[in-house]
Amino acid sequence: MSHDLLKRLGIDTDPRLHPKAGQPSVVTENPATGEPIATVALDDAAAYERQAAACVAAFASWRSVPAPVRGQLVRSIGDAFRVHKAELGELVSLEVGKIRAEGEGEIQEIIDIADFAVGLSRQLPGQVFPSERARHRIIEQWLPLGPVGVISAFNFPAAVWAWNAMLAAVCGDTVLWKPSLLAPLTAIACNRIAAKVAADMGHPGIFGLVIGADAEVGERMVADRRLPLISATGSCRMGKRVGRVVAERLGRCLLELGGNNAVIVTPDADLKLAIPAIVFGAVGTAGQRCTTTRRLIVHESLADDVCRRLAEAYKQVQGRIGDPLAAGTLVGPLINARAVEQFEHAIAQAKAQGGAVLAGGRRAPRPGHFVEPTIVRAPAGNRLPIAAEETFAPILYVLTYRTFGEALAIQNGVEQGLSSAIFSNNLLETEAFLAADGSGSDCGIANVNAGTSGAEIGGAFGGEKETGGGRESGSDSWKAYMRRQTTVVNYSGKLELAQGIRFE
């Protein structure tokens, strides 16, 4: 089945899938079965050099293509992804275990961001400012930045690349992508589509791909002075390392790192909205989204009722764990055996810290890397240190509060600051959550009566604190992929200095 899929995507003959004798390689596994899918050759330093040099060379001409024409190329890429959406979605499911709807959803995100980038290609607006000098004009313009290094995490093996690559392409940049070694096939398939469209339209080299070990290829990319921007998505541990190395060379970093996202449920919440949003946020993608709901902060007056309703909903979900490609499945596997161990370790810690397991708590009894979606209620006083950590698995910690201030303090009291949500119909509370002085949620994403996960591409995506501060996707995130130039044009025919300085 998997070979047929690789064939349909045209990557079965890719040289990377046919390593030469003695060449370092990784075996990609289907996390739903533990069975191998393919062996993928790893790039070494020399291969990295070839790819990076190609991206540098392509930038020299791509930057001069007018932005709306660059947009036409991105439009064609979006169309190519429309054609291959079902197969690519299936490949995402096969390689990282997302259920079919989410696998295809990820390809839809590529299509959406391509559309967004096409529109942007007719804008990329600069500004004009008034000059203090007569017959002078101050113009701020945005210029292509250079080849961009994109490092992606396993859990969004396609969309994260596209968020970066489609914007970078219309901005006039070229892209060198280093995917996770847990999802190289999706990267090969997606990059092949984009690179083919670009080559067919006379622009080879815009989309480069390197697949290799962090020490051999990742570190090399991060330290590469030819890449003015490194956009890295993954764990906080990785971001701290990448941030340091890029800062050392005074390069630019766009960091999209871990989250520990919470939902606050107040006494005025509509539980008909809150419960399904919490279940989707905590259980969707088997808890392996950066925006997964990991903490529920519920008013003490509702806590028992909310826990009972959630436990009831989880009972239904436990019966829908299984093959991610089968109809009706809601929960696929974790990515690998190590992730299952981390899940078990977190549950053991939670129990040792006095947490009560209200649902799930065990690995699921089937082949592959499946676990049961789990709810853990914290002991009185919310003393549950494990809840401050991001365990990449479907574990929801329930914490309780008395005053709204307490709820906010719990919500903000973790190292990460990615996504947050409040369920309430009390205007004073919802506005306090979004307060204009910044005293509400400290996250990059703050939703009212909508859950923590499932962002659209229209807004800027990213988070604060140890989430890294980067913004990708919509709004003005494109500015990260361009360099700003302030220019003064003097059409007075006289030389006049600013601040009235006379230098005669």
Ligand code: NAD
């Ligand atoms: P990871 O940190 O293990 O790996 C992410 C990527 O970084 C991989 O491509 C990896 O090879 C690369 N990498 C690691 N060390 C490197 C180094 N020294 N130099 C260069 N590259 C290096 O993360 P993961 O397990 O793949 O993904 C899960 C994590 O990603 C979670 O913490 C999740 O919250 C986070 N994530 C964040 C976002 C976001 O937008 N904020 C999105 C998806 C995932």
